[in-house]
Amino acid sequence: MLQTTFIRDNRELTIAGLTKKRFANAESAVDLILNLDRLRRETQQELDSILAQSNAKAKEIGGLMKQGKKEEAEAAKAETASLKERSKALDEQLKKIETELQDELVKLPNLPHESVPEGRTADDNVTVLEQGKKPVLPEGHLPHWELIKKLDIIDFELGNKISGAGFPVYKGKGARLQRAMISFFLDEAAKAGYTEIQPPILVNADSGFGTGQLPDKEGQMYHATADDLYLIPTAEVPITNIYRDVILQESELPARNAGHTPCFRREAGSWGAHVRGLNRLHQFDKVEIVQIRRPEESYAALDEMVDHVKGLLEKLELPYRILRLCGGDMGFTSALTFDFEVWSAAQERWLECSSVSNFESYQANRLKLRYKVEGKTQLLHTLNGSALALPRIVAALLENNQQADGSIRIPQALVPYCGFDRIG
RNA sequence: AGAGGGAUGGCGGAGUGGUCGAACGCGGCGGUCUUGAAAACCGUUGUAGGGCAACCUACCGGGGGUUCGAAUCCCUCUCCCUCUGCCA
Secondary structure, three states: OOOHHHHHHOHHHHHHHHHHOOOOOHHHHHHHHHHHHHHHHHHHHHHHHHHHHHHHHHHHHHHHHHOOOHHHHHHHHHHHHHHHHHHHHHHHHHHHHHHHHHHHHHHOOOOOOOOOOOOOOHHHOEEEEEEOOOOOOOOOOOOHHHHHHHHOOEEHHHHHHHOOOOOOEEOOHHHHHHHHHHHHHHHHHHHOOOEEEOOOOEEOHHHHHHOOOOOOOHHHOOEEOOOOEEEOOOOHHHHHHOOOOEEEOHHHOOEEEEEEEEEEOOOOOOOOOOOOHHHOOOEEEEEEEEEEEOHHHHHHHHHHHHHHHHHHHHHOOOOEEEEEOOOOOOOOOOOEEEEEEEEEOOOOEEEEEEEEEEOOOHHHHHHOEEEEEOOEEEEOEEEEEEEEEHHHHHHHHHHHOEOOOOOEEOOHHHHHHHOOOEEO
């Protein structure tokens, strides 16, 4: 959530930023907020002065009672009636205005960083790096959804029976490969200074709001209505919400946390031709890295996180590219996002496998995540990134590493974790 | 799930209708003392909104009510603890 004080002082900048993010009617939305903000302050000033008068009267009455001047006290009491009536009306008005202001404010996405390219769709994203050699596949190579069936390592039909579409069952070496990758990613994160976290995977609405999934993406999350809890779409939600309503000491910064969780996404209405096999699932595993940083160092932290993800893909020997997302394709809460895409050799497509973002103070303002600097409290910056999401990595690994004999070669870095160097 | 008890500032813990944003202790910060440190002593130490400022306002788990006035009384919700039951 943007800060009203910022919008107040930077009207033009806000409108320009929103427009870059392809937010419709930026100008009228901003002016509506500015009007509500002015009204809020006026109303509060009036209410405060009425309350100050009431308080003074109450003290006066208290003093008179103590001195036993009953009649004078009763007379003073009579004078409070109109003040009370007025303050009650103003209070209701103020609450209404505040609610309205909050509702409007929450609709505004984060403003993009100046380095974010103009653009509307994924086609306008800018490739900043392409790394690794695309493999030449052997004769008779298969897409991953055929490979997993042939090798009997991931079973969609079984998942379909147990749960439904998009909930695969990992079996044998398929399950072991999953576990190996999770361990590998967590170990790499630990080496990079991240503290390992095992968070809850059901969260309350306050947490959903804190990181920005609510109210914007309500329909994308599974909702356990009996207890009003949401299944997390990413570990970002519980891990970042550790810091909700927190004022950190300087000594606690920077904070680096990493965690593995299953992630649940309803993906309502996003199923099509390109979502076969592991390309899109309702449940998948992911290791997420999260940082809490001082504002002035958050972009250095973003680079650090990008380097970390690069390192993972290189150790997995997978060709990848990095995109700087354009204004129109970025997430609602992000100020700058780099997407990582891994090359899927049989599909001959790039698959998104990580998204690394700086949210600046947008989430922190919702979370009330601050720190003390020279005696003053100030909002911190939050960042997160996938390191990495498993299914598309598995898809690429299976396809890219398939051998002429139909077996799959496991990259060196994973062999100690798997306990085998090939599947099939 | 049933019965009872509880929720106060960074922590512990007073406060049962008026000058309480809240005693006291611990911790933190600043200072005196000291070669330095400790101890001792003195001072200071919550968050948010508004105002150029003096300052005003709100907040004692959340919400609502009674009252001129609520941390204190009433209602309600949430959470925690103890005992009983159940359970991985």
